[in-house]
Amino acid sequence: MFDELDDGARTGVWVALGVVAFVLFGLLGGLAIRQIKPAAAPLASAAAPAAAVDLDALLDVPLAGDLAGTLYFEVGQSGLTQADGPAVLAAIRGAADAAPARRLVISGFHDASGDPQMNHDLAKQRAIAVRDALVGAGVARERLQLRKPASTDGGSADDPQARRVEVHLVD
Known part of the structure; x- marks a missing residue:
């Protein structure tokens, strides 16, 4: 398939594949980070209301x-x-x-x-x-x-x- 394309078209295909790979890896990395951090997120959200209104202050x-x-x-x-x-x-x-x-x-x-x-x-x-x-x-x-x-x-x-x-x- 690449044999029929000239050098400019071949470079364009590789750039497009690189951009797709970069976006895909970015999404997968973001999902992996979200899976690692859920334990910290509820603690922060649970602590926020308690700090906002201290009933014993x-x-x-x-x-x-x-x-x-x-x-x-x-x-x-x-x-x-x-x-x-x-x-x-x-x-x-x-x-x-x-x-x-x-x-x-x-x-x-x-x-x-x-x-x-x-x-x-x-x-x-x-x-x-x-x-x-x-x-x-x-x-x-x-x-x-x-x-x-x-x-x-x-x-x-x-x-x-x-x-x-x-x-x-x-x-």
Whole structure:
């Protein structure tokens, strides 16, 4: 077949065959690389949503939004009280259901007396208890965020305002 062609035509055929071979090897190489890398791709895509929204991160923002409810705790305790807890949680759930596009920010408070780190941890545990109770009541966990615990001004351990958790609806 090549004997009948002149040198220019013969060169053209070889160039065309070379281009076809180059494209074919490129495609096969790309497919081989895709087969080697699938284990790394899901890890990167699975890590991206977790990094985008950390549900346990403490927000360090000013208190804002509409107050949906306030829960009070016993001295040194992080468990919800049975006296007003269920009614306040139901009211917060109602407010959350009425505003499905808004998030709920949960803020724990503590007084300035005693060990600051222990007070901070107790206020955080109280906020987590409220968050878990709201999740149990049917509020989507993705809508709930914890705010960094704050100290009340001038309060003492006997002051109920120093042992509260507020839930605010924010945009």
